[in-house]
Amino acid sequence: MRTDDIARHDAKPAPTKTVRLVVTDMDGTLLTPDKQVTHATLDAIAKLRAAGVPVCLVSSRAPQGIAMYFDALKIHTPYAGLNGAIICDAESNVLSSLVLSAGAVRDALDMFDVHDVDAWLFSGKDWVVHDDSTGYVPNEKRVIRTTPVVAKDFTPWEDKVGKVTGSSADYDLLERMEGEVGQMLEGQASVARSAPYYLDITPLEANKGHALRELGRLLNVPVNEIACLGDMRNDIPMLDIAGLAIAMGNATDEVASHAHVQTDTNEANGWAKAIETFVLPRVPVAGAK
Structure with a gap:
């Protein structure tokens, strides 16, 4: 240590x-x-x-x-x-x-887009993705035995999101982004990796x-x-x-x-x-x- x-x-x-x-x-x-x-x-x-x-x-x-x-x-x-x-x-x-503010959701999604990190939304019991055939989505489907909602536009969910997850095989990138996104959303959200390949953004109190x-x-x-x-x-x-x-x-x-x-x-x-x-x-x- x-x-x-x-x-x-x-x-x-x-x-x-x-x-x-x-x-x-x-x-x-x-x-x-x-x-x-x-x-x-x-x-x-x-x-x-x-x-x-x-x-x-x-x-x-x-x-x-x-x-x-x-x-x-x-x-x-x-x-x-x-x-x-x-x-x-x-x-x-x-x-x-608890839900994130729509502004925090948009900021997180923009940051993931810039770094080419696959973004997922969790709204109530819905899991929303852009594409269910790429990245870690097929693996997650198998693990949690759930079929996601596929949507090219996340806008309809932005004001009712309990968690945004960024997934990437670039572990070092997500580790860096944990700090960067955490600073960007300080006072608005909790930001932490739940796995080396998942970066989770949840409401501040969550x-x-x-x-x-x-x-x-x-x-x-x-x-x-x-x-x-x-x-x-x-x-x-x-x-x-x-x-x-x-x-x-x-x-x-x-x-x-x-x-x-x-x-x-x-x-x-x-x-x-x-x-x-x-x-x-x-x-x-x-x-x-």
Whole structure:
């Protein structure tokens, strides 16, 4: 870690001694690189369920890309999509949603156009693209099992966008743009990469810290009794406020510096190991006061 990363980590308050809720990122965290759930993860979730600890999902994905995992995970809880811009109950009914200003949407789209970055819009449960056959769209269609709306003109959606995503195979470009777009939209939007190839722009109040607070409120669990797990910069807002913040082994040093502890990678059952090592020992024993 760099000196500033070490200082940030050392300045964090001690982790909670009590965990009553787990809030987790999905891609790069709960899921393997090929978007699967391992047996070890299912076993860890079963242990949490037996101990009375719910698991809630928070992701940059749209709602349908999150709820599609409910059956496999055997969970039925509220969740947050679009980095917290949309909060849904367990039946996928929208409880609350935030949108970007039309001006911020246009500015982001102009910036992506200048740098030849493929732009997507997320409006409610709609995913809107210019072309569904190029770039990362075919991959995303397969991953979230959703067909996007194809539109050459994004104007009809500009005033009801919960997230703008720029996708590119040029990871270095998106890393630079994360800072540039963040400066351009400072005070108007949250800007963070959710993957090396995705740069997400969401309403200023819409981040995973907001999502964690809302999920805790819905389940009547205070923030300081919530454990969270994440791997990317868009997870930092929840890592900063959770009672127990866990970074994946595949997280960068910067992201890890915002966590209390770090587990193994998502290729090596890091999520399940984190639950066994850090979370379950902090779960209150049934009947204990």
